[in-house]
Amino acid sequence: MSFSVTILGSGSAVPTSRRNPSGQLIECSNRYFLIDCGEGTQMQLRKFGVKFQKIDQIFISHLHGDHYFGLVGLLSTMHLMGRERKISIYGPVGLKSIIIGQLDRGGSKLSFQIHVEEIKPNTSTVLFEDEKCSVRCFPLSHSIPTSGFVIEEKSKEPKLMYEKAKKDGILIEYYHRLKKGEDIMHDGRLILAEEYTETKSKPKQYAYCSDSGYQELTIENVEGVDVLYHEATFVEVLKDRAIATYHSTALDAANIAKKSGAGKLLMGHLSARYETGDLHLKEAKTVFSNCQVVKDGERYVID
Secondary structure, eight states: OOEEEEEEEOBOSSOOSSOOSSEEEEEETTEEEEEEEOTTHHHHHHHTTOOGGGOOEEEOOOSSGGGTTTHHHHHHHHHHTTOOSOEEEEEETTHHHHHHHHHHHTTOOOSSOEEEEEEOTTOOEEEEEOSSEEEEEEEOOSSSOOEEEEEEEOOOOOEEOHHHHHHTTOOGGGHHHHHTTOOEEETTEEEOGGGTEEOOOOOOEEEEEOSOOOOHHHHHHTTTOSEEEEEOOBOGGGHHHHHHTTOOBHHHHHHHHHHHTOSEEEEEOBOTTOSSSHHHHHHHTTTOSSEEEOOTTOEEEOO
16 A cells, blocks of 8 residues: 655745645545645646545644635535535634635535534644544644644554465465464464564654644654654744744754654745755755655655
């Protein structure tokens, strides 16, 4: 099963020709999650070939416009394209009234049900979970209530070594139990699951930290993730500006990645004042070498 992230928007509050406001499409075990939905997100989905009717869960980090202004437009387009399947939306307190208010003012009635679950400030909890993956939220440090998200695969069943089992005369009806890690007693013989299965791969994790100032609490919430996306609105020369606006520098993001033991760091939410992410990358690499500045349209495989 694939696990990937497509960057729909890598800029901050002011859109540019290079960077759309925040938005990411995460595919995890055939589940499609949209995180944040800045202005123009539905056009980005089309531009980068994403079939957005596959999206069943949307997560909004906070109620600054560059993270949700595209939401009602996306829902409206889903309606016009004949969607009937329910969609679940998770975001801060107040999001539900915004969605309902915008739709009501325009006399719009959707052809599908929307379920809005509001996240109380400073909450850490699992928002979505099924047999394949889960999404949990945790608080970030920003000027208004803001959540980060961690998407995690569920543990996979061990892979059965069919040829070995067949050669040793293991009954077919035991295969399923062995894959689940169950030892079996048969005719006085103990059949050990570990001898007929390959070790399970460690479940992968992806963490999304949108607008946030540097805080130690983030480190424990993203500890050990395979890939960490962290905002890096500024570089260190504008540290005072970052602190005043509850944003981070590239160096802040790199320190979070290093201290949390993340496998890789992706940086985004760049201020429109930067033509490229070269300064951010140079700064971050002084602390954490395995890092990148993301660009709109890029797809990253979590492996």
